[in-house]
Amino acid sequence: MEEWLTKSQGKALAFFGILPDTFWNMEVSELNAALEQHEAKDREYLEQRRLTNYIIAKPNFDPKKATPSMTQFQPFPWDKDRVKSHTFEGYDAQIEFAMRRGVTDWIPNYWYAQSETYKHLAKDVTATSNDGGIGSANQATEIHA
Secondary structure, three states: OHHHHHHHHHHHHHHHOOOHHHHHOOOHHHHHHHHHHHHHHHHHHHHHHHHHHHHHHHHHOOOOOOOOOHHHHOOOHHHOOOOOOOOOOOHHHHHHHHHHHOOHHHOOHHHHHHOOOOHHHOOOOOOOOOOOOOOOHHHHHHHHO
16 A cells, blocks of 8 residues: 555656645645646647647648648647637627627727617717827827927
């Protein structure tokens, strides 16, 4: 039994880089967090290697064929698990997304100005003095005069 503890402690020290006493005092959630961190480091390392390999191999791809993407060139199991990020179709979609989340206070005025649906919410920045640093031509001449 003591030999098993010694092997486990050695693995914990080598795998996580923590002391064996710390390992044995960890809760399950802490152990899971340490495992996830270790897996994230491995993924980052492997993805850096993939990028390097892709850059080295790219000049040797056949120009008559379509150039593969990095994930096609060297696929990893977690590539298919990734959720594609949501891209906004335009300013209307961005404004609607912010409104659904209830965070409309940070929406830039130019989103409203460029929007077809929400153009009526755009503020006239030349009429206000607090325009976020944009200013008008007259304000700029007053500062430099």
